[in-house]
Amino acid sequence: MDWMTGKKLIIAVIFIAFFLLIGVSIGAVINMSDDEMKERSLKTLQDSEGRDNHYAVGLNLLDTESETVINSDEQLNEIIQNNEVTVVNFFASWCEPCKRETPELNEYALETAGSEVQVVGINIDDSAKNRDEFLDTYGVQYPVFELTDEKGMTDEFKISLMPTTFFVDSNGKVVRAYIGEIGPELITNYINYVKERQ
Structure with a gap:
């Protein structure tokens, strides 16, 4: 009986460790994805060479009273x-x-x-x-x-x-x-x- 209880306890600990490891891995992937997305959006901004969908881009504000x-x-x-x-x-x-x-x-x-x-x-x-x-x-x-x-x-x-x-x-x-x-x-x-x- 004690041996069966010990075996169940070991299996439970292994399962908990396994799911914790999966959780940490998913968290790392999510964080990496956020960083990658920030980097990608900045790269998109830099690669667009000043083009923008807004009509005002290229106009001059100096004569604005x-x-x-x-x-x-x-x-x-x-x-x-x-x-x-x-x-x-x-x-x-x-x-x-x-x-x-x-x-x-x-x-x-x-x-x-x-x-x-x-x-x-x-x-x-x-x-x-x-x-x-x-x-x-x-x-x-x-x-x-x-x-x-x-x-x-x-x-x-x-x-x-x-x-x-x-x-x-x-x-x-x-x-x-x-x-x-x-x-x-x-x-x-x-x-x-x-x-x-x-």
């Missing part, structure tokens, strides 16, 4: 010319993805302060009251502008969905564009892409 809302003594075109890469985020206070990404954009702007990368916001399709409440709620620290000719500019650059983010070189050229909520890792990848093209 704007007015400062907060956090800037410089005009938008001066900020663009004085930085290697400018991350231009179009947002509205009513936009849920904008609300989610703004804290990360704010943190990114603070972390890159003093470098040759600048985050700026352009508020569109909004009221001044709602915009100001949004900026106050999220404690936005980066420069925010509003367009002098909002309709003309949004029509020219085909900006219709919020948020939309442009990655602009020091000559004002839109090198990349991203529609939708954006996070720090993707921002860094796009910034590096723009730097490599200058």
Whole structure:
């Protein structure tokens, strides 16, 4: 009886060890797959040589007239010319993805302060009251502008969905564009892409 119990115990331990080993192996494969996917997406980004589905890629932002809302003594075109890469985020206070990404954009702007990368916001399709409440709620620290000719500019650059983010070189050229909520890792990848093209 004791021998049978011992045998069952040994078999149970072997099965548990076997399933633990399988679990660890699957976890390793999943983690490796995530890393490979990140590497593959960055490679795709680098291999696309600046081509993008967004109409604005290749257009120039330097002639865009704007007015400062907060956090800037410089005009938008001066900020663009004085930085290697400018991350231009179009947002509205009513936009849920904008609300989610703004804290990360704010943190990114603070972390890159003093470098040759600048985050700026352009508020569109909004009221001044709602915009100001949004900026106050999220404690936005980066420069925010509003367009002098909002309709003309949004029509020219085909900006219709919020948020939309442009990655602009020091000559004002839109090198990349991203529609939708954006996070720090993707921002860094796009910034590096723009730097490599200058």
